[in-house]
Amino acid sequence: MRLLARYGIVLEFPNVQTCCGQPAYNSGYWKEARAAAKTIINAFEDSDFVVTPSGSCAYMIHHYPEMFKEEPEWQEKALQLQRKVFEFSNFLVEVLGIQDLGARFPHKVTYHPSCHGSRLLGVKHEPMALLNNVEGLELVPLPFAEDCCGFGGTFAIKMSDISGAMVAEKAEHVIETEAEVLVGLDMGCLMNIAGHLRYRNQPVRVMHLAELLYEGVSYSDEHTANRA
Amino acid sequence: MSNARKDWLQQLDEASKQKQEQFLNGIAAKLQRPRMTQKPQRPLQGAPEFWEQFELGEVEKLEMFQRNFEAAGGYVLRAATLADASNIIVDKAVELKAMHVLRQDEQLLEQLGLEQAMPQVKVRSWNDDALEDWKARAAEADIGVVLADYAVAYTGSLALLSSKTKGRSVSLLPTLLFALVPRSSVVTRLGEVLKPLDELKRLPAGIHFVSGPSRSADIENDLTIGVHGPGIVYTIIIDEL
Amino acid sequence: MSTQQTELKGTVKERAQLALNNDFLRQAVKFTTERLRSGKLKAAEEHGNWEEWRERGRQIRLHTIAHLDYYLGEFANNARENGVHVHFADTAQDAISIALQIAKAKEAKSAVKSKSMVTEEIHLNQALQSIDCEAIETDLGEYIIQLANETPSHIIIPAIHKNRYQIAELLSEDAGEQLPPETSVLAGYVRKKLREKFLQADIGVTGCNFAIAESGSIVLFENEGNARMVSTVPKTQITFMGMERIIPSWADLEVMATLLPRSATGQKLTVYMSGITGPKREEDGDGPEEMHIIILDNGRSLQLGDPEFQELLNCIRCGACLNACPVYRHIGGHAYGGTYSGPIGAVLTPALKKNVAEWDDIANASSLCGACYEACPVKIPLHDMLVSLRRRKVEAGHDHPLERVGMKGFGTVMSNVKVYHRALKLGKLGQKVVVRDGGIRAKIGPLKGWNSHRVAPSISKQLFREQYGELRSELDQQAKAADPAVAARMREWLTGRDGGASHE
Numbered sequence: 001m002r003l004l005a006r007y008g009i010v011l012e013f014p015n016v017q018t019c020c021g022q023p024a025y026n027s028g029y030w031k032e033a034r035a036a037a038k039t040i041i042n043a044f045e046d047s048d049f050v051v052t053p054s055g056s057c058a059y060m061i062h063h064y065p066e067m068f069k070e071e072p073e074w075q076e077k078a079l080q081l082q083r084k085v086f087e088f089s090n091f092l093v094e095v096l097g098i099q100d101l102g103a104r105f106p107h108k109v110t111y112h113p114s115c116h117g118s119r120l121l122g123v124k125h126e127p128m129a130l131l132n133n134v135e136g137l138e139l140v141p142l143p144f145a146e147d148c149c150g151f152g153g154t155f156a157i158k159m160s161d162i163s164g165a166m167v168a169e170k171a172e173h174v175i176e177t178e179a180e181v182l183v184g185l186d187m188g189c190l191m192n193i194a195g196h197l198r199y200r201n202q203p204v205r206v207m208h209l210a211e212l213l214y215e216g217v218s219y220s221d222e223h224t225a226n227r228a
Numbered sequence: 229m230s231n232a233r234k235d236w237l238q239q240l241d242e243a244s245k246q247k248q249e250q251f252l253n254g255i256a257a258k259l260q261r262p263r264m265t266q267k268p269q270r271p272l273q274g275a276p277e278f279w280e281q282f283e284l285g286e287v288e289k290l291e292m293f294q295r296n297f298e299a300a301g302g303y304v305l306r307a308a309t310l311a312d313a314s315n316i317i318v319d320k321a322v323e324l325k326a327m328h329v330l331r332q333d334e335q336l337l338e339q340l341g342l343e344q345a346m347p348q349v350k351v352r353s354w355n356d357d358a359l360e361d362w363k364a365r366a367a368e369a370d371i372g373v374v375l376a377d378y379a380v381a382y383t384g385s386l387a388l389l390s391s392k393t394k395g396r397s398v399s400l401l402p403t404l405l406f407a408l409v410p411r412s413s414v415v416t417r418l419g420e421v422l423k424p425l426d427e428l429k430r431l432p433a434g435i436h437f438v439s440g441p442s443r444s445a446d447i448e449n450d451l452t453i454g455v456h457g458p459g460i461v462y463t464i465i466i467d468e469l
Numbered sequence: 470m471s472t473q474q475t476e477l478k479g480t481v482k483e484r485a486q487l488a489l490n491n492d493f494l495r496q497a498v499k500f501t502t503e504r505l506r507s508g509k510l511k512a513a514e515e516h517g518n519w520e521e522w523r524e525r526g527r528q529i530r531l532h533t534i535a536h537l538d539y540y541l542g543e544f545a546n547n548a549r550e551n552g553v554h555v556h557f558a559d560t561a562q563d564a565i566s567i568a569l570q571i572a573k574a575k576e577a578k579s580a581v582k583s584k585s586m587v588t589e590e591i592h593l594n595q596a597l598q599s600i601d602c603e604a605i606e607t608d609l610g611e612y613i614i615q616l617a618n619e620t621p622s623h624i625i626i627p628a629i630h631k632n633r634y635q636i637a638e639l640l641s642e643d644a645g646e647q648l649p650p651e652t653s654v655l656a657g658y659v660r661k662k663l664r665e666k667f668l669q670a671d672i673g674v675t676g677c678n679f680a681i682a683e684s685g686s687i688v689l690f691e692n693e694g695n696a697r698m699v700s701t702v703p704k705t706q707i708t709f710m711g712m713e714r715i716i717p718s719w720a721d722l723e724v725m726a727t728l729l730p731r732s733a734t735g736q737k738l739t740v741y742m743s744g745i746t747g748p749k750r751e752e753d754g755d756g757p758e759e760m761h762i763i764i765l766d767n768g769r770s771l772q773l774g775d776p777e778f779q780e781l782l783n784c785i786r787c788g789a790c791l792n793a794c795p796v797y798r799h800i801g802g803h804a805y806g807g808t809y810s811g812p813i814g815a816v817l818t819p820a821l822k823k824n825v826a827e828w829d830d831i832a833n834a835s836s837l838c839g840a841c842y843e844a845c846p847v848k849i850p851l852h853d854m855l856v857s858l859r860r861r862k863v864e865a866g867h868d869h870p871l872e873r874v875g876m877k878g879f880g881t882v883m884s885n886v887k888v889y890h891r892a893l894k895l896g897k898l899g900q901k902v903v904v905r906d907g908g909i910r911a912k913i914g915p916l917k918g919w920n921s922h923r924v925a926p927s928i929s930k931q932l933f934r935e936q937y938g939e940l941r942s943e944l945d946q947q948a949k950a951a952d953p954a955v956a957a958r959m960r961e962w963l964t965g966r967d968g969g970a971s972h973e
Contacts, residue, residue: 367664
């Protein structure tokens with residue numbers, strides 16, 4: 001929010017919003033997912049753009065029209081919402097045309113492209129563009145970056161051992177890069193990987209791209225102020 | 229075939245034709261429409277249009293075939309004439325101390341004169357004797373010699389179309405295979421061989437594309453050559469044929 | 470017929486646990502799938518325009534399946550013209566009974582087989598053995614699996630879960646002498662041994678990668694040459710094909726030949742691609758004297774006319790989704806419990822079995838990451854199908870009672886923000902008992918599985934929604950005028966959108 005405010009964009013957080021309903025949708029509980037979806041659709045009815053810090057939630061909203069096949073008026077509303085939902089980095093780069101925020105972040109960073117945002121929603125070049133324009137940031141490639149971290153929502157609970165093996169492999173690759181920071185676009189995946197890194201007492205800092213950019217911009221601001 | 233057996237097969241076929249109607253009607257019902265009896269319209273067929281335009285020059289075509297065939301573990305040699313090709317085969321047979329050579333019953337292959345050039349080796353021509361156990365002969369052969377109908381540059385493949393004189397076993401059972409192909413029969417794309425098959429009224433019973441030696445990666449993904457088919461495969465491209 | 474292979478032991482979760490505790494299996498599967506998937510990516514890139522080819526492949530498959538009655542009829546009639554005896558089988562039992570009739574009439578003592586997933590599906594080997602006809606797998610990997618009395622754990626690399634030492638042991642026992650664990654020696658032994666079997670066999674059994682409607686031909690892709698042996702040497706050939714294997718013409722085969730080998734192994738073409746059009750005729754030099762094709766339904770037609778699953782029949786059995794799948798990589802094929810494993814198996818097995826309760830849990834073994842869809846050469850949306858399977862299971866009342874209660878609660882909480890707030894507050898209060906240093910390590914309740922591998926984050930002391938008011942007023946105070954360039958772009962988007970353009 002603070003980042004976008006720098007460009008004069010007013011962000012609203014409708015307090016009536018809850019969750020997009022993906023856990024229920026993916027588990028097959030569409031009735032329950034529809035209940036959550038209606039809350040979200042109502043919450044954002046008056047917004048021009050809806051920006052979410054999670055590619056997975058944005059992708060979920062793309063499922064809404066299909067969920068309301070039997071409720072045409074809701075399906076229409078769902079389509080309207082789908083058209084205005086953007087994943088955070090996609091909104092910055094594609095809608096606002098911003099690739100360089102003037103941020104400075106002198107650390108070694110590796111990036112995990114989350115499956116839903118990157119593979120299914122097609123958000124691939126945006127985070128790269130944003131990260132490449134951060135001064136001092138050393139971006140190290142993550143081996144097998146596109147592999148799923150094993151989160152998968154309720155999958156991590158229901159098939160916890162398989163999920164555990166997957167996140168262990170992902171964390172292994174993160175540690176291999178010797179990066180100080182792991183950055184991503186999806187809170188679910190980040191929580192999963194961070195949880196495993198913490199379980200193994202690994203000091204890698206896990207951040208959302210927005211967090212990293214904000215910290216980088218603040219750092220730049222302070223520097224400029226000091227020099228002045 | 230005995231009459232009883234013929235009758236039995238005929239019964240099977242009759243039962244199958246009835247079953248076919250029921251089976252296909254069931255499919256149409258599942259697709260929620262009446263049975264389709266007319267050939268459906270097809271907006272798209274075969275490879276993408278841009279691909280049909282792809283055509284390599286003469287030199288590039290030969291180079292690409294060689295590169296791909298060798299990358300798969302095969303060998304490609306050039307010969308100016310049939311006589312040169314014959315010398316290559318004879319030299320190899322002598323070098324490997326081959327005892328049995330089997331060739332297809334093709335006139336061109338007869339002109340190689342292998343029988344005369346290697347009197348010490350048993351050179352046979354596939355199927356020229358109705359009483360011979362040809363499968364056994366093919367299985368014991370050290371070297372098989374066949375005439376390929378085409379070579380496809382882009383995939384590095386030989387195309388072998390079977391006929392009375394072109395037995396399928398000759399390219400399959402021997403340990404080492406020589407395939408002769410006229411330079412004019414090297415094409416760029418697989419489709420150049422496949423598409424004309426749609427126009428033929430009756431196809432050869434066996435159409436085999438061969439892209440190198442027999443291989444397997446079934447043990448620890450470790451590549452092994454010569455599992456069931458020939459382990460050594462030479463293509464000889466002949467300029468004047 | 471033995472039911473040993475059809476019986477499911479435990480749940481997917483339990484079978485996965487066994488696999489996860491088998492380090493060798495995990496390493497072997499990981500190593501090979503990684504190699505195959507890099508090979509595939511390299512081959513697709515080298516070929517170029519991969520998306521266009523994928524789309525073309527998908528279109529050909531969609532068209533054929535949508536007109537399957539026509540093309541299957543055309544195929545059967547043309548195959549008969551070529552002298553083939555064509556048979557239709559609704560079920561596995563029907564297919565077996567036809568095959569046994571043929572084998573009995575031939576008084577067959579042995580049958581050599583090339584790789585065929587359909588024959589695995591119907592358990593042909595046990596059936597042939599029941600009439601004292603020895604069934605011999607001749608694909609190297611399949612031969613090994615048969616000696617071990619197991620089933621394939623990968624569509625194209627059946628023995629992916631075995632190492633050379635285990636294989637050497639199996640083959641040594643078969644040979645009656647000690648063979649060294651060297652690939653070339655082991656393969657050499659199998660070549661020699663099976664040579665005799667090919668020459669003695671009464672029947673050759675093949676699968677079918679594609680069947681060409683316009684000419685009544687079958688097409689086989691392979692690397693070893695055993696499928697050629699099986700379809701050339703024995704006097705009788707029986708080919709088993711799934712009813713969906715059809716493509717209209719040889720021109721279409723070029724597309725399939727472009728997609729299949731590249732997706733399966735990264736090859737430009739398999740060493741052998743063989744089109745077989747009928748048995749040996751007067752004008753042929755060799756080939757089988759009698760040829761049968763058994764066309765099998767066995768649950769496939771259940772997908773027809775089902776908008777969510779019809780595309781499942783487009784599958785060309787390349788195995789690319791297995792190689793791309795992070796779950797498959799960790800648990801291997803046997804954990805899936807069915808003939809087909811990996812993402813395609815997770816959907817196909819319940820689909821072919823009409824989604825009976827017994828197979829329900831397979832659909833849960835996926836994180837829905839979509840890697841399978843991305844790898845699929847004919848673009849089957851397997852990740853969406855998994856969600857549909859889960860939905861149908863819930864609708865059919867086969868869900869777990871505890872999960873149902875939880876999800877009902879989810880619906881109630883998420884549809885009303887007041888209830889949602891109360892739930893969060895309750896959560897904050899409740900977690901006080903277990904939170905240490907901002908995280909939860911205790912392996913209790915629903916977090917038991919999660920916390921066996923991770924530390925769970927606690928709910929923040931101050932939620933974003935609680936801080937929002939403050940943040941908003943802070944930002945309002947320093948409010949900037951909109952950046953003109955940015956504002957212009959936003960307006961542009963809004964106009965474009967109202968003009969009907971949608972964001973993809």
